[in-house]
Amino acid sequence: MTAKSGKWLRFRVVSILLFFLVLYVALVSRAFQLQVVSGETLGKLADRQHKASLTLYPERRFIFDRNGQKLAATIMADSVYVDPSNVEDRTKVSSNLSSILGVKRQKITGALSNQGSFRWIARQISPVRTERIRTLKLKGVHLVQEPRRFYPHRELACHLLGFAGLDSTGLDGLESKYDEYLKGVPKKVVWGRDARGRKIYLSDDSGSAVDDRSCSLFLTIDSKIQYIVESQLKKAIEDTGAKGGTVIVMDPGTGEVLAMANEPLFNPNEFSIYPADARRNRAVTDCFDPGSVFKPFVAAAALEEGLVTETDIFDCENGSYTVGNRVIHDAQNEKFQELNLPDIIKHSSNIGSVKIAEKLGKEKFYHYITMFGFGSKTGIDLPGESRGILRNSKDWTDVDFATIAFGQGVSVTAIQLVTAMSAIANDGVLMKPHVVRCMVDKKGSVVKEIEPVAVRRVISPETSHRITSILTDVVEEGTGGNARIVNLSVAGKTGTSQKFDFDLGRYSAKKVEASFIGFFPAEDPQMVILVMLDEPKIHRWGGAAAAPVFKEVSEQILRCFNNSMELREVAANENNEGVRIIQASTDRETIYHDTKVDESIIPDFEGMSMREVLKISQNRGIDIRIAGSGWAVSQNPAPGVRIEENLPCYVLFDQGV
Amino acid sequence: MLAANKKKEGLKLFRLIVIALMFMAITLVYVWFRISITKIDYQIAEEIHCRDGLLEENRKLKVEVATLKSPRRIESIARTKLGMRYPERDQVIFLK
Numbered sequence: 001m002t003a004k005s006g007k008w009l010r011f012r013v014v015s016i017l018l019f020f021l022v023l024y025v026a027l028v029s030r031a032f033q034l035q036v037v038s039g040e041t042l043g044k045l046a047d048r049q050h051k052a053s054l055t056l057y058p059e060r061r062f063i064f065d066r067n068g069q070k071l072a073a074t075i076m077a078d079s080v081y082v083d084p085s086n087v088e089d090r091t092k093v094s095s096n097l098s099s100i101l102g103v104k105r106q107k108i109t110g111a112l113s114n115q116g117s118f119r120w121i122a123r124q125i126s127p128v129r130t131e132r133i134r135t136l137k138l139k140g141v142h143l144v145q146e147p148r149r150f151y152p153h154r155e156l157a158c159h160l161l162g163f164a165g166l167d168s169t170g171l172d173g174l175e176s177k178y179d180e181y182l183k184g185v186p187k188k189v190v191w192g193r194d195a196r197g198r199k200i201y202l203s204d205d206s207g208s209a210v211d212d213r214s215c216s217l218f219l220t221i222d223s224k225i226q227y228i229v230e231s232q233l234k235k236a237i238e239d240t241g242a243k244g245g246t247v248i249v250m251d252p253g254t255g256e257v258l259a260m261a262n263e264p265l266f267n268p269n270e271f272s273i274y275p276a277d278a279r280r281n282r283a284v285t286d287c288f289d290p291g292s293v294f295k296p297f298v299a300a301a302a303l304e305e306g307l308v309t310e311t312d313i314f315d316c317e318n319g320s321y322t323v324g325n326r327v328i329h330d331a332q333n334e335k336f337q338e339l340n341l342p343d344i345i346k347h348s349s350n351i352g353s354v355k356i357a358e359k360l361g362k363e364k365f366y367h368y369i370t371m372f373g374f375g376s377k378t379g380i381d382l383p384g385e386s387r388g389i390l391r392n393s394k395d396w397t398d399v400d401f402a403t404i405a406f407g408q409g410v411s412v413t414a415i416q417l418v419t420a421m422s423a424i425a426n427d428g429v430l431m432k433p434h435v436v437r438c439m440v441d442k443k444g445s446v447v448k449e450i451e452p453v454a455v456r457r458v459i460s461p462e463t464s465h466r467i468t469s470i471l472t473d474v475v476e477e478g479t480g481g482n483a484r485i486v487n488l489s490v491a492g493k494t495g496t497s498q499k500f501d502f503d504l505g506r507y508s509a510k511k512v513e514a515s516f517i518g519f520f521p522a523e524d525p526q527m528v529i530l531v532m533l534d535e536p537k538i539h540r541w542g543g544a545a546a547a548p549v550f551k552e553v554s555e556q557i558l559r560c561f562n563n564s565m566e567l568r569e570v571a572a573n574e575n576n577e578g579v580r581i582i583q584a585s586t587d588r589e590t591i592y593h594d595t596k597v598d599e600s601i602i603p604d605f606e607g608m609s610m611r612e613v614l615k616i617s618q619n620r621g622i623d624i625r626i627a628g629s630g631w632a633v634s635q636n637p638a639p640g641v642r643i644e645e646n647l648p649c650y651v652l653f654d655q656g657v
Numbered sequence: 658m659l660a661a662n663k664k665k666e667g668l669k670l671f672r673l674i675v676i677a678l679m680f681m682a683i684t685l686v687y688v689w690f691r692i693s694i695t696k697i698d699y700q701i702a703e704e705i706h707c708r709d710g711l712l713e714e715n716r717k718l719k720v721e722v723a724t725l726k727s728p729r730r731i732e733s734i735a736r737t738k739l740g741m742r743y744p745e746r747d748q749v750i751f752l753k
Contacts, residue, residue, distance in 0.1 A: 070723040076713050152723035191702065201701035227728035559749050614750040 051202065052193050057147050057168050058184035061216040063161060063175075065223040066258075066437060070152055072161055072175070074168075077124040077148035080133060080141065082108075083117045087140030097121055097141065100132045123166050124148040149175075155265040157226050159281035160219070160382070160435060163268040172271075172279060174217065174435065177383050181439055184214035215439035215447050220256035225249055228556045229259040233531075236549040237263050240514075241537030246283045246414045247553065250528045252422035252519060254452035255431030257380070258527065260415075284385045287411035288513045288532070291497025292331070292348045292479075292542070293421075294407030298357050299345055300424060300467045301368030304459040307359045310466065313338045314355045321351040323402040328354060331496065332541075342470045346478035348494065350406040357405035365401070366393030371458045372420040373430055374412050380433045381450075388412045407497055408507070418530040421517050424467050425491075425525035428459035472522045482547035483518055485554055491525075492518020492550065494542035499535070511535050516546035520554060529553060604639035605632040605651050613651055628653035 034042060063072035080101065087093050094108040101122045111119040122129075124146055133143065149164040162173015170179035192200035229247045237245055242263075249259040262282045266274040280286070302308040319335035321328045330336060330350050336343075344352030357365050370376065375390030389411035396404070403409040415433055423430040432453040439448040459467075471491035474480045479494045495515040501508040515532040519525040531546040531553070539545035599620050605613050613632055617624035625648050633654040637647065724730075735741040 069726065070720065073716075073720045073723065075717050075720055150720055152720055153727045153729070156727070156729070192698070198699065199702040199706065200695070201698040201705065224728060227732075231729075231732075556743065559744060611750070618750050 050192055050194075051190055053188055053190040055186050055188050058186050058214070059147050060149060060164060060168050060170075060184060061182050061214045061442075063182070063217045063219065065157075065219050065221050065226070067222065068218075069223045071157060071219070071221075071223065073150050073152065074147045075150050076145045078127075078130040078143045079123040079146050080121040080125060080143060082111055082119050082121055083140045083142065084112050084114050084119060085117050085140075087112055087138075093138050093141060096136055096138060097133070100129055101125060149268075151268045153223065154267050154269065156223060156230065157219075157221055157260070158266050158268050159262050159279070159283070160221065160260055161268060162383075163271040163279075173281065173382065174219075177381055178217055178436065178439075181215045182217065185212045187212075212442065215441055217439055218437045220251075220254075220258065220435050220437050221260070222258050224560055225557055226259040226261065228560070229553055230261045230265065232549055232552045232556070233261050233263050234265075235552075236531075236533060236545070240533055240539050240545045242514075242533040242535055242545070244282065244534040246286075246530070246532045246534075247549070248283055248414055248418045248530045249553070249557075250418050250422050250433065252425035252431070252525050252528045255419070255422065255433045256437070256452070257415075257433055257435045260435070281382060281384065283414040284380060284382050285413070287386055287388050287413055288534075289410065289497040289500070290407040290412050290417055291495035291513065291515065292350075292353075292407055293417065293493050293495030293515050293517045294404075294410070294412075295345055295348065295353045296424065296467055296471060296493050297369060297372050297374075297420060298353055298360070298365070298405055299341055299470065300459050300463055301365060302341075302356045302360050303466055304368070304463045305360060305364060308341055308356060310341050310470070313340055314344060314352050316344075316349050316351045316355070319351070321354065323354065324397060324399045326399045326402070328402060328406075342473055345470050345493070346474050348479050353406045354402045357401065362393040362396055362401055365405070366396075368458070369404075369410070371430070371456065372423060373416055373455070374410065374420065378413075378415050378419050378433050379455075380415055381436055385415070386413050388416055407495060414530055414532055417517060418528055421519065421530070422528045423458050424464050424471075425519040425528050426464075427461040428457055428464040430455040430458050468522050468525075471518070475518065479541075479543040480516065480518065480547050482543055483516055483550045483554075485520065485551060485558070488520055488554075488558070489522035490518055490520045490554070491522040492516060492547070494547055496540065496542045512540050514540060514542040514545040516542050516550045518550055527554075527557065600643055602635075602637055602639055602641045602643055602649055605635050608632045610653055617649070623648040625650045626653065627651070630655035 060072075060074045062070055062074075065071055080097070082093070090109065090112045094105050094112060097103065097108050098105040103122055108121060111121060121141075130143060133141065146166075147168055149168065151158070151161060151163075158173075160173055162170065162175040162177075164170050164175045168183060170176040170182060175182065190202060192202045194200060229249060233245050233247045236242070245263045247259070247261045248257065250257055260281075260283050262280075264278045266278045271279060299308075316330070316336035316339050318337060319330045319333065328350055331348060334347065334349070336347065336349050336352065339347065339349055339352050341352075341356065343349075344356065360368075369390065375388055377385045377387045379385075391400070393401075400409050419430065419433050422433075432455050434450055434453075436450055438446050438450060441447050468491045471493055472489055474494070475483050475490045475492050480490075480492045483490055483492050493516070495513075495517070497513045497515075498507040498509065499511040499513060500506070501511065513532060513534055514536050515530065517528070517530045519528040529550055531549045533545050533549075536545040602622060603616060603620075605616075608616075609631060610626060610629070613626070614624065616622075620643060622643055623646075627650070630653045632651050634652045636650045641647075
């Protein structure tokens with residue numbers, strides 16, 4: 001290598017080095033400018049390109065009945081929107097969407113002619129419609145998922161549950177009352193996307209973490225009882241031609257509402273197509289004159305004050321009693337001479353009830369009816385509760401005082417009435433009614449439990465038992481005969497009240513509210529049931545229209561639940577001690593008529609049908625375990641062994657072919 | 658002397674080439690890792706989408722079960738299709 005060529009080589013190397021150095025400095029400068037000087041702005045721009053986010057509507061939590069049956073749930077449903085700036089063939093799009101969605105074509109055309117990039121076409125559509133739209137692949141038409149409130153049992157407990165709107169906000173019923181617990185927190189979802197818009201997972205999705213403290217509700221409602229009540233109420237409305245009606249079932253010991261039904265019903269999945277009148281929870285919002293079902297409270301007050309006893313005789317004025325400028329008559333033109341207190345309730349004498357109230361005096365009478373909760377809200381956890389109409393006793397005229405004594409001139413809600421009767425059934429303690437048992441978070445932990453609340457003692461347990469005894473006679477021998485249930489002691493009272501005709505400005509002679517309120521078993525009340533029918537056309541009296549509904553509802557509840565209710569022995573057996581009759585319903589079953597049977601030992605089951613074995617076991621209190629089908633072929637322990645509490649008896653059945 | 662210098666320079670060049678190759682290898686491994694991570698991110702995104710779909714389907718099925726358990730529907734089937742009726746009270750026996 002010559003010196004010249006060496007210099008040339010060095011020059012070239014240095015030039016290249018310098019070139020790369022300049023390039024490197026330029027690169028570093030550009031990087032500095034991009035990363036540091038404009039880093040923040042460009043970072044945001046890049047995020048907008050690479051990241052996409054969506055704020056999801058809060059997911060409403062569930063509503064369950066007391067046994068965990070889902071009454072309200074949230075599912076995802078597709079909603080359709082258009083981007084008018086992207087739509088190519090507006091006529092085609094509007095005609096296709098109109099035929100699939102059933103939306104008027106003009107409405108879609110109007111949306112398409114709008115400026116902007118977003119217009120709703122239809123919200124929360126069915127999966128079938130979603131699929132049809134998806135297959136058309138219309139440019140500018142998009143689908144987005146939204147949570148939709150769904151009520152799987154449709155009309156069941158509709159007035160209690162209420163409904164939620166399109167934006168997941170509770171609008172009525174429990175959905176509205178407990179909205180803040182049910183609605184949850186909006187969730188933000190962030191994901192990455194490439195140049196073609198494909199989704200990429202982002203490990204840093206801190207935006208989606210939210211503190212969700214929403215809760216599901218567990219109600220006191222039993223969906224089986226609710227269904228029984230609703231179906232029986234519907235049948236009663238059809239049978240009597242009534243305009244509407246209400247039934248409430250309550251546990252008197254806790255104030256838990258086990259069922260609450262109104263007619264007409266509505267489907268909360270399509271609440272918007274029903275009139276507001278059908279969606280109203282009449283059991284808590286509507287007032288009515290209670291009529292004769294108010295009389296037990298008058299009697300309870302008088303007994304509690306010790307002003308009357310069961311043997312006191314009242315002159316019932318031969319069915320006509322003048323108070324002020326009004327003449328009071330007994331119902332159905334009955335003409336009673338002298339009646340004692342139980343007979344006044346049993347025969348539902350208006351005049352007798354007025355006489356009892358007169359013994360009490362206005363102030364004491366008013367004091368007791370307010371103590372029973374009339375004239376004030378019960379505090380039930382449902383929206384729209386009315387306090388009823390009860391004027392202060394100072395404003396009562398003599399006629400007002402007299403008519404209130406038999407339940408006219410005072411307005412009460414169904415929930416007030418059933419709560420007050422529950423106080424009589426609950427040894428005189430008034431409980432606060434409630435429909436929510438507890439709230440449960442996402443993990444299933446109980447966040448809040450609603451304990452029964454005793455509001456106050458209204459009457460003593462002794463008075464409560466005395467009134468219960470009188471009310472039992474009402475069902476056994478009085479106006480409530482249609483509510484009688486074989487082998488079960490029922491206490492109750494019928495009521496028929498005239499409705500106030502606002503056009504005429506007086507009580508209507510034709511329009512009535514027929515009601516029955518009662519509880520069972522009378523010895524240890526477990527359920528209080530109120531049945532109220534609005535303007536029945538066929539049977540107009542509470543005893544004829546409402547009492548049979550009470551009986552049907554009670555019998556179906558008894559069929560479905562083992563409430564360990566005390567059953568009385570059949571009256572027909574009273575003269576034959578030791579005789580137990582088991583009615584046969586099939587040819588193979590035997591009628592046992594044996595006075596010598598020792599019921600303390602395990603019998604010989606061999607050859608008996610399963611039904612026979614079960615009946616005998618139930619009667620004798622044998623802990624029976626069965627296997628197979630057909631007729632009993634063997635058993636352990638052997639017949640004759642003494643029955644003991646912890647001694648199960650195994651019986652094997654066989655077809656015996 | 659010249660031969661020794663040549664050998665020294667050749668060794669230097671060899672080292673340079675080895676370092677450059679190593680640098681290239683590290684860069685390629687890094688790029689390969691990045692591509693793999695991106696591929697996995699696509700897969701995760703797809704799996705998440707799939708999971709969300711399955712969760713939603715599961716939720717819909719649970720709601721469908723609740724709908725099918727509706728007492729109104731069961732009674733209708735029992736009465737119309739199976740010809741059943743409510744039992745009398747004495748026909749109901751509660752087992753312990």
